[in-house]
Amino acid sequence: MAATFAYGSSAYLVRCCSMRENIDMNNEQQLNSSIKVNGSFRNPVKVDSLSLTAEAASTLSQAGSVAENGQQRQNIPTKKQLVDPYRQGAIVEGGVVYRQNVVIRSYEVGPDKTATLESILNLFQETALNHVWMSGLLSDGFGATHGMMRNNLIWVVSRMQVQVDYYPIWGEVVEIDTWVGASGKNGMRRDWLIRSKATGLIFARATRHVKENFPYILRVNFLLIYSYLFTDLDFYLPNSTWVMMNRKTRCLSKIPEEVKDEIFPWFIEKQAIKEDAHEKIVKLEKEAKYIVSDLKPKRSDLDMNHHVNNVKYVRWMLEAIPDQVLESHQLSGITLEYRRECGSSDIVQSLCELEEDEGLHDIVKKDYDTSLLNGFTSEIVKGNGVLACLEERPMRYTHLLQAKGDKQYQEIVRGRTTWRRK
Amino acid sequence: MAATFAYGSSAYLVRCCSMRENIDMNNEQQLNSSIKVNGSFRNPVKVDSLSLTAEAASTLSQAGSVAENGQQRQNIPTKKQLVDPYRQGAIVEGGVVYRQNVVIRSYEVGPDKTATLESILNLFQETALNHVWMSGLLSDGFGATHGMMRNNLIWVVSRMQVQVDYYPIWGEVVEIDTWVGASGKNGMRRDWLIRSKATGLIFARATRHVKENFPYILRVNFLLIYSYLFTDLDFYLPNSTWVMMNRKTRCLSKIPEEVKDEIFPWFIEKQAIKEDAHEKIVKLEKEAKYIVSDLKPKRSDLDMNHHVNNVKYVRWMLEAIPDQVLESHQLSGITLEYRRECGSSDIVQSLCELEEDEGLHDIVKKDYDTSLLNGFTSEIVKGNGVLACLEERPMRYTHLLQAKGDKQYQEIVRGRTTWRRK
Numbered sequence: 001m002a003a004t005f006a007y008g009s010s011a012y013l014v015r016c017c018s019m020r021e022n023i024d025m026n027n028e029q030q031l032n033s034s035i036k037v038n039g040s041f042r043n044p045v046k047v048d049s050l051s052l053t054a055e056a057a058s059t060l061s062q063a064g065s066v067a068e069n070g071q072q073r074q075n076i077p078t079k080k081q082l083v084d085p086y087r088q089g090a091i092v093e094g095g096v097v098y099r100q101n102v103v104i105r106s107y108e109v110g111p112d113k114t115a116t117l118e119s120i121l122n123l124f125q126e127t128a129l130n131h132v133w134m135s136g137l138l139s140d141g142f143g144a145t146h147g148m149m150r151n152n153l154i155w156v157v158s159r160m161q162v163q164v165d166y167y168p169i170w171g172e173v174v175e176i177d178t179w180v181g182a183s184g185k186n187g188m189r190r191d192w193l194i195r196s197k198a199t200g201l202i203f204a205r206a207t208r209h210v211k212e213n214f215p216y217i218l219r220v221n222f223l224l225i226y227s228y229l230f231t232d233l234d235f236y237l238p239n240s241t242w243v244m245m246n247r248k249t250r251c252l253s254k255i256p257e258e259v260k261d262e263i264f265p266w267f268i269e270k271q272a273i274k275e276d277a278h279e280k281i282v283k284l285e286k287e288a289k290y291i292v293s294d295l296k297p298k299r300s301d302l303d304m305n306h307h308v309n310n311v312k313y314v315r316w317m318l319e320a321i322p323d324q325v326l327e328s329h330q331l332s333g334i335t336l337e338y339r340r341e342c343g344s345s346d347i348v349q350s351l352c353e354l355e356e357d358e359g360l361h362d363i364v365k366k367d368y369d370t371s372l373l374n375g376f377t378s379e380i381v382k383g384n385g386v387l388a389c390l391e392e393r394p395m396r397y398t399h400l401l402q403a404k405g406d407k408q409y410q411e412i413v414r415g416r417t418t419w420r421r422k
Numbered sequence: 423m424a425a426t427f428a429y430g431s432s433a434y435l436v437r438c439c440s441m442r443e444n445i446d447m448n449n450e451q452q453l454n455s456s457i458k459v460n461g462s463f464r465n466p467v468k469v470d471s472l473s474l475t476a477e478a479a480s481t482l483s484q485a486g487s488v489a490e491n492g493q494q495r496q497n498i499p500t501k502k503q504l505v506d507p508y509r510q511g512a513i514v515e516g517g518v519v520y521r522q523n524v525v526i527r528s529y530e531v532g533p534d535k536t537a538t539l540e541s542i543l544n545l546f547q548e549t550a551l552n553h554v555w556m557s558g559l560l561s562d563g564f565g566a567t568h569g570m571m572r573n574n575l576i577w578v579v580s581r582m583q584v585q586v587d588y589y590p591i592w593g594e595v596v597e598i599d600t601w602v603g604a605s606g607k608n609g610m611r612r613d614w615l616i617r618s619k620a621t622g623l624i625f626a627r628a629t630r631h632v633k634e635n636f637p638y639i640l641r642v643n644f645l646l647i648y649s650y651l652f653t654d655l656d657f658y659l660p661n662s663t664w665v666m667m668n669r670k671t672r673c674l675s676k677i678p679e680e681v682k683d684e685i686f687p688w689f690i691e692k693q694a695i696k697e698d699a700h701e702k703i704v705k706l707e708k709e710a711k712y713i714v715s716d717l718k719p720k721r722s723d724l725d726m727n728h729h730v731n732n733v734k735y736v737r738w739m740l741e742a743i744p745d746q747v748l749e750s751h752q753l754s755g756i757t758l759e760y761r762r763e764c765g766s767s768d769i770v771q772s773l774c775e776l777e778e779d780e781g782l783h784d785i786v787k788k789d790y791d792t793s794l795l796n797g798f799t800s801e802i803v804k805g806n807g808v809l810a811c812l813e814e815r816p817m818r819y820t821h822l823l824q825a826k827g828d829k830q831y832q833e834i835v836r837g838r839t840t841w842r843r844k
Contacts (some may be wrong), residue, residue, distance in 0.1 A: 070591065073618070073620070075620075086510070086523055088508070101508055103509050106551045122529045125528055126527045169495055198495070299740070299748070302533070315720060319720060319721060
């Protein structure tokens with residue numbers, strides 16, 4: 001389940017041959033950094049719980065108990081847990097769907113007081129991980145199961161589709177459901193639904209779909225691949241949206257029995273969204289109409305693998321959308337296809353171009369031309385028919401993020417965004 | 423209380439002469455954008471609650487009820503509320519301190535699995551606003567009280583100090599307390615404490631302190647000033663960390679009786695942190711050792727006032743810190759003094775420089791010189807005395823963010839960061 005459940009991180013997985021050691025190392029490093037200055041405050045403070053503080057700090061800094069403390073602090077369940085009061089999460093619907101109440105926070109909304117797409121993506125990541133958390137399958141790190149760890153397997157994600165019908169607003173309470181399911185023979189998918197807690201109205205839907213065929217690639221050496229919720233790929237993987245692979249051999253792998261036993265009991269047949277998987281996202285050429293160049297990752301954009309965080313990709317994609325579209329339209333959907341990771345030293349170009357609906361355009365043009373010939377405006381145009389339809393219909397943009405290479409640009413992400421009029 | 427409670431936003435406050443109208447406008451705009459495409463899904467979906475969805479959507483899109491719906495969706499309390507189960511917040515300690523349980527989310531941590539400073543700042547903002555939310559004083563927007571609205575008053579914040587002793591880790595449950603108090607005659611402060619839910623160990627402390635004297639400026643015309651949690655200032659305001667001002671006349675204002683009546687009952691005498699208010703942050707010169715230039719706000723960095731979000735300032739400041747310091751040290755404290763807002767078209771430079779402790783440096787150098795003269799290494803150096811002390815003592819950096827002007831750079835933020843060895 002793990003990676004459809006959430007995402008795994010190579011930072012931890014790369015060393016999973018001796019994971020126990022690494023858990024300790026990670027925790028030790030982490031705790032050392034916060035413990036070495038042992039609880040002495042530079043400035044005296046007037047706080048009633050100071051004595052408790054000193055006591056707790058002394059417990060925390062006891063030698064040898066660092067890793068244990070880290071685990072205690074995280075308190076990852078070792079068996080299935082049905083309710084988590086702090087996360088406000090519960091396993092529902094036959095014991096497989098994870099549901100969590102979330103209040104939209106003040107810093108998660110944009111200028112119009114509605115949640116940003118980035119916040120929504122973050123909440124998807126959070127709930128997916130909490131699903132694995134509650135399942136008792138989370139071994140360590142960011143989403144791999146115990147079985148995956150034992151098999152040295154990591155997940156690689158390449159495709160994500162999100163549809164937002166209504167944006168939740170600041171202070172609103174929403175309910176997020178997430179679950180996993182089978183897709184074909186070896187595939188998996190994870191879905192999400194966000195709905196209003198008060199009315200049940202569905203605000204947003206998303207899926208990451210798994211395809212079972214990897215026709216082109218059976219071995220991908222020399223490439224650092226890591227998995228992430230909507231991760232970057234270091235390689236080109238046609239027609240595949242999910243991959244499980246061995247982190248050592250870099251061989252793609254079917255899901256081993258051990259992992260199947262862990263995750264299959266969680267599969268259900270339920271789809272939040274019908275994907276546009278068959279609509280290929282074309283690769284934009286360098287002559288794309290809208291181009292923003294010289295985008296550089298900042299240090300704070302890097303995730304725990306020192307790679308660019310996926311939310312940053314979405315930001316970069318949206319940077320290329322013309323201002324007037326952002327003012328008149330609202331993002332209603334996004335599809336992402338990751339092709340290659342973006343490193344900290346990459347210089348990125350964000351391209352986008354409006355998808356012209358040639359068919360509809362032709363009809364209007366023809367109709368309009370006829371009207372001009374006849375000296376009158378045809379009914380279809382005059383009566384706010386096609387024109388209004390053109391005005392109101394959603395717009396679609398095709399996107400490409402690419403990194404400057406020595407000789408040519410290299411694809412990072414292809415994307416598609418859909419926009420409806422405000 | 424409001425702004426020490428939280429922050430007010432000029433986007434809403436600038437129009438507070440007819441606030442009711444504006445609330446409606448804002449909500450209308452907001453809801454329209456999500457309602458116009460009336461619940462019809464581009465793709466059919468298999469979701470059991472679809473019927474509920476359609477029904478709720480139809481309720482939502484009824485003409486005339488848009489603003490009301492917005493208010494319903496936010497559900498801001500009109501009187502003091504002691505507990506909020508969704509926020510996991512409660513008013514405690516004599517009915518004035520706000521306490522909230524928070525689980526550190528997966529996307530709030532950095533590569534080392536600990537919460538980033540930015541996440542901590544965001545949580546401060548969130549809990550401050552939830553404090554006002556629970557108080558029943560929140561009128562609309564982001565933190566102003568009803569009395570402030572009636573008096574056309576907005577808060578302006580200029581100084582913030584944060585001290586992090588331990589960083590919470592991914593999945594850890596923390597408890598955040600926040601409260602407000604008096605400072606001098608007309609001043610106010612808001613404090614925060616983050617502690618481990620499990621042990622009570624205090625992880626972080628923060629304050630925004632108010633000084634009551636505004637010696638230099640009594641009137642600030644022509645300047646768009648807005649308030650924010652740790653806001654930007656459009657003007658230079660020496661020796662002042664908090665200001666209340668009339669949004670129309672731009673005159674600074676003492677807290678009017680009406681607002682005092684609202685907020686004074688919430689004041690308590692308790693300090694989370696002893697501020698270094700007397701330690702002036704010097705203005706760095708353009709010869710600073712570390713400079714990162716040509717920083718440009720992205721569209722996604724802009725807040726609801728179309729100004730650069732304060733968290734972005736912190737990111738920019740940290741961009742200038744040398745890599746080796748980030749590797750060997752951990753940020754233990756930060757002080758921010760905002761001077762001027764940063765607009766979307768500004769080109770920003772981030773400067774920083776290590777604060778040399780001349781005194782200590784001289785001692786070591788003298789001691790070392792003496793040793794060389796005498797042909798042996800003195801005890802103080804050899805015995806890991808001063809050298810170890812130098813090695814282990816916290817480092818402090820002075821920061822400056824400035825915007826490129828026509829003739830000269832203009833200060834945006836002065837800052838100080840403190841770093842301890844990992």
